[in-house]
Amino acid sequence: MLFSMGRPRNFDEKQVLESVREQFWNQGYAATSLQDLTDATGLGKGSLYGAFGDKRQLFLHVLDGYRDEQLNGVRAVLTGPGTAFERLTLLVEGVAAGFTEDPQRRGCLLVNSTSELHSNDPDVVSRARTTYQAVEDLLIACVKEAQDDGTVEPDADAQELGRLLLAVMQGIEFLAKTGMGGPALLQISHAALKQLSRH
Amino acid sequence: MLFSMGRPRNFDEKQVLESVREQFWNQGYAATSLQDLTDATGLGKGSLYGAFGDKRQLFLHVLDGYRDEQLNGVRAVLTGPGTAFERLTLLVEGVAAGFTEDPQRRGCLLVNSTSELHSNDPDVVSRARTTYQAVEDLLIACVKEAQDDGTVEPDADAQELGRLLLAVMQGIEFLAKTGMGGPALLQISHAALKQLSRH
């Protein structure tokens, strides 16, 4: 009596969230209608609302999952194997290479969402802020490591260089959306890393 | 008979376009309704449609005007008075300073529009591409000038440095939207320029 299970769910929550994410990723928040979401997931409105709340809650839910994944990915690279400089290279060039390989060039969902909603949605902004602060911290730590092993000029300001790398990564992301060619994107990432190394 | 003037317009086209631009700037394309536009301009739908066509045409019209203004502004700075390095500094720091001063942080309308619509609107992408290609060219030319007067290492690749500056500018723009502090934004612009100068 205390625990009646009720009718079991007919869908895989992970799969549904993935479909929803694809929709928001493809069209953005405002341009995605509830019908788009029900079409993409196969669920009725009732199920969607019962399980995740309204459109906005669902969006934030998806965004949180995405942010966690991405942040873990960045952390994995920057604290992974290889020298500190190699890890920085892997990350920064990875951004450019990712776009070179993806013809659709949808970019990062968190970046897109921030760009679309930053003026009118403080919740999205706060997610963006904490996330990129975390990435910044990881970058700075990695730059310091590279200074310790002598790859990067020890007298340089690690914070300054870490933030610069963060900005360059985001700049590449944007320029990719303008249709800048893959080689040019890679050139930018090379340039940024070249500036880092001792000279 | 050949030239009947008909009823004269009751509005100032420039003023209307400015109001429309503010709306699109504040809310983005998809989130701006026709009613928002009629409210902002004071015009009826009929007038708006008669004068500028539908929502999309009106948007592109506004975007073109904005792009021209911005590009002229960049050109004015990069080909204006002062040494080449001073002009580059003025431009790059100007991006950061602009955000520091604007509490709303709406950013550049062309950037916002590109971010929102690049996946589904080739017309917007093509406008972005030509614009940023033009800015890139101006930057590269200015870097070359700085190399000629000895401020920047003459053996460096001017194209590479110009593109790097472009990316950093766009990176700053994005990070501003995430709420990064003004001093940090300025620090990034300083870092980029510091990398340029001979060492």
Place this chain on the structure above:
DNA sequence: GTTGTTCTTTACCGTATGGTCCATAACTAG
């Protein structure tokens, strides 16, 4: 004045929107 043309205003259209409700189905506990 009349005619021709253009602009403005309002009413209107069909549809899509985000969101709710409810009858019913599917399950567990007893």
Place this chain on the structure above:
DNA sequence: CTAGTTATGGACCATACGGTAAAGAACAAC
């Protein structure tokens, strides 16, 4: 079986959407 609970799927709602049509107003030419 019955009672309790939860999920489903479609009906339903008010409203907002982008866009059109039509009637009248304001002007120039004559």
